[in-house]
Amino acid sequence: MSMTQRCFRRSAPLAAVFGALTVVASGCAIGEANEPEQTLQTLTAARQTIVSSVEATGTIEPIRVIEVKSQAGGEVLELPVELGDNVDQGTLLVRIDPRDVNNAFAQAEADFDVALAQNEVAQLQLERIETLHDSDIVTAEELENATLSAATARASLVRARTNLELAEDKLDDVTLRAPITGTIVERTLEEGQVVTGTRDLTGGTVLMRMADLNEVQVRTLVDETDIGRLEQGLPANITVEAYPSRTFRGSVLKIEPQAVVEQNVTMFAVLTRISNDEDLLRPGMNADVEVVIGRQEGVLAVANSGIKSQQEAAQIVRALEIDADVNALISDLREQNRPPEPLETAYGTTAEEGGEAEEEPEIGGVPMSEFQSMSQRERMRVIQNLSAEERGRLMQQFRGGGPGGPRRRPDEPRPAFVFKYDEMGALTVKAVMIGLSDFDHTQIVQGLEEGEEIVAVPLSLIQQQEFLNRIRSRSALPGVGGR
Secondary structure, X not given: OOHHHHHOOOOOEHHHHHOOOHHHHOOOOOOHHHOOOOEOEEEEOEEEEEEEEEEEEEEEEEOOEEEEEOOOOEEEEEOOOOOOOEEOOOOEEEEXXXXXXXXXXXXXXXXXXXXXXXXXXXXXXXXXXXXXXXXXXXXXXXXXXXXXXXXXXXXXXXXXXXXXXXXXXXXXXXEEEOOOOEEEEEEOOOOOOEEOOOOOOOOOOEEEEEEOOOEEEEEEEEEHHHHOOOOOOOEEEEEEOOEEEEEEEEEEEEEEEEEEEEOOEEEEEEEEEEEOOXXXXXXXXXXXXXEEEEEEEEEEEEEHHHOEOHHHHHHHHHHHOOOOOHXXXXXXXXXXXXXXXXXXXXXXXXXXXXXXXXXXXXXXXXXXXXXXXOOHHHHHHHHHOOOHHXXXXXXXXXXXXXXXXXXXXXXXXXXXXXXXXXXXXXEEEXXXXXXXEOOOEEEEEEOOOOOOEEEEOOHHHHHHHHHHHXXXXXXXXXXXXXX
16 A cells, blocks of 8 residues: 555545645655544435536516507507507507598599599590591501500509509508507607608608517526537526516527627527416516426435546546556446447448447547536536537537437436545545436446445645646745755
8 A cells, every 4th residue: 555545544634634735745744643533524325316407597588579660650649558558469559640541542542533534535435446447537557546545544544443452451551459469568659759651761660569478588698518408398497586486487498509709608598488377577587597407316326526527536546646547447337338239230240240339429539428527617628629610519419410429318327436445444446327416416326335435535635736746846946845
């Protein structure tokens, strides 16, 4: 057993071991007789209920907002609705002064009457000219002129009839009714105000906006490292400051494809739909959204501080000089959990006869399984070093459309490591399979039994010791272990 391992027996004190970790470097100079009682934290595997979720904040907004405009312009004579009113489809919203459209309709009627009379006269004249032409009384040129006049009269009649129909339709433009059943969420005019119609060059005045608030949505921004865990239809719990003791139920509506970058952090907008039958949720309210990724009842679990990724375990093993090969342990664990290979491949040959195993996809040179077992800080370090193209491939893999295959389920077993004391009291490392995680606990799928104890080794102090060792080995500056 090495000197470092002896320092991490059960009797080893936390202050003696991790007080800048100088005890390790000096060969555990503090004797056992003078050691205080404090030891490394011991964690026990026990049954827990684990709820994995992604949390974000956002604002309540309508799913669909309709702008109400008038096709006719003029003075607003009647405005029977107020801001916030709930109205049914077809309810009168605005009545505009009808004089302009009435005058236009009267003019169109008169034009139609004139065109009708001109067409009748032109047809009679054409008939007379044709009779006289047959008797050789008029020339062919006069017949051609009469035919042209009759055709022009018919065209004028068609144009006048169309204008009359349009003018008749415009009579209804001065009366605006609710296009949907919903709530008046914005009103921008008052009685007596003059508005322009949509047929004007300005595009018309927005008189008010309506929205159906029976169902609303929350728009949140979620970090790209968590987007791969979300999908449409996942349940969500929503709370608002107006009703802090009440939780509203919803579901993920969609994840918008375009990224949003804020303060050098790449995020995606996630829309969560909520039923609002009681009309309690209003547009603009701040909301906290918790999207439930997975839930496991009564599973074996330990505190997150006891779970280490492959890289973390390798750092600890190296710093504490533990006699273990992390890569070999994880290879043995994967081999134990590898599904049996089919007897024949799609080409009719067995795997031993030349079939090649499918290579595990990588993210920035890190195997996917190892990336999934990393902490969020380590993931961010890997992602920040990726190119734009590599980030795009990463998002495809998370969404299930890239070479990485389908998206990994949050409860899908993956390898990790724990540290524990052996029979001799020395610190050892063990590979385990973990599943669902929440903010406090991680499910143990394989490798530990209920009641079994593990040790939470503070990685931050181990990393500090490694850093100090590197400085001491490369520098001769006074005060930093110079030689």
